[in-house]
Amino acid sequence: xxxxxxxxxxxxxxxxxxxxxxxxxxxxxxxxxxxxxxxxxxxxxxxxxxxxxxxxxxxxxxxxxxxxxxxxxxxxxxxxxxxxxxxxxxxxxxxxxxxxxxxxxxxxxxxxxxxxxxxxxxxxxxxxxxxxxxxxxxxxxxxxxxxxxxxxxxxxxxxxxxxxxxxxxx
Numbered sequence: 001x002x003x004x005x006x007x008x009x010x011x012x013x014x015x016x017x018x019x020x021x022x023x024x025x026x027x028x029x030x031x032x033x034x035x036x037x038x039x040x041x042x043x044x045x046x047x048x049x050x051x052x053x054x055x056x057x058x059x060x061x062x063x064x065x066x067x068x069x070x071x072x073x074x075x076x077x078x079x080x081x082x083x084x085x086x087x088x089x090x091x092x093x094x095x096x097x098x099x100x101x102x103x104x105x106x107x108x109x110x111x112x113x114x115x116x117x118x119x120x121x122x123x124x125x126x127x128x129x130x131x132x133x134x135x136x137x138x139x140x141x142x143x144x145x146x147x148x149x150x151x152x153x154x155x156x157x158x159x160x161x162x163x164x165x166x167x168x169x170x
């Protein structure tokens with residue numbers, strides 16, 4: 001039957017709607033000072049809360065070694081300072097994609113922001129993530145870059161359980 005074609009058409013329609021929403025949200029952020037301020041306040045509240053301290057993340061664990069390793073990871077990735085922009089982008093777009101950058105020493109060294117309008121969540125016709133490369137970055141003219149599941153952190157706010165993206169919840 002036309003099951004495969006219908007699935008492909010649904011995916012393409014979803015992508016064009018999703019990208020249009022991202023463009024609208026970006027435009028609203030740049031042209032509406034009230035919305036711009038609201039997104040800033042949301043990011044402030046998420047990353048600061050009621051604490052007067054500069055520490056955004058605090059690791060609490062009974063095992064001191066776990067605390068040391070995770071604090072080193074936070075320091076190396078500058079996660080304390082990156083979380084504000086991650087939270088703001090998440091509130092704005094409903095999605096945020098970060099590449100986990102690993103160096104030759106097999107240590108995570110940083111997070112690299114990946115533009116939401118270039119990222120695709122790769123699924124089969126049943127909605128399951130692709131087992132080998134569930135994320136793809138594709139700009140207009142390139143062939144795309146495939147990512148394994150551990151290479152991308154996908155933050156998303158979603159209203160529908162069946163949604164692969166959070167744009168419907170931004």
